[in-house]
Amino acid sequence: MKEILAIVRMKKTGATKRALIEAGVAGFTAMRVMGRGKLVHDENIITPCKDILKGMAPDDVIEEHESEEQIVTFLDDTRMFPRRLFTILAYDEDVPRIVEAIMKANRTERGAGDGKIFVTPVTDAIRVRTSESGDAAIW
Structure with a gap:
């Protein structure tokens, strides 16, 4: 039995x-x-992000230099981003299919930030009620 941890974009x-x-997953937690x-240091990725964020900044509310500063701190290493963490338990033989389904659903053309998937062994599971x-505790 394996545990799959998938960290993905909120959207x-x-x-x-x-x-x-x-993919036939029986249950999961999010x-x-x-x-x-x-x-990310690649300007080919960062520049389009900056341009999009500049376009979203309200000109009549905030000065341009303040807006630029907020965008830079948003894109540098000082900011934490909201993400969704999925936890899935799976039979060993089902892991590749489930991982592929997660990757297919989350891959973008942005070049960064599509998420991470971790697969770890599970030594046991216990159903509290019974x-x-x-396996009997899970399926």
Whole structure:
């Protein structure tokens, strides 16, 4: 038995849920988390993000230099971002199919920030209500 932890963009929550259901996942848990990935230094990725954020800044409310400063701190390594963490338990042989479904649902053309997936072994599981353990506690 394995545990799959998938950290994805908030906007990809619905797509990830659909992908998991279509992949035949019996159940999963999703929670809101805050996190930060590796800092991106590639200007080909950063510049379009800056341009989009500048276009969203209200000109009549905030000075241009203040807006620029907020955008830079948003894109540098000082900010945590909201993400969704999915936890899935799966049989070993189902892991590749589930991981592929998560990747397909979350891959974008942005070049960064599409998420991470971790697969770890599970040594046991216990259903509190019945004291069943192992597979019987899950499925």
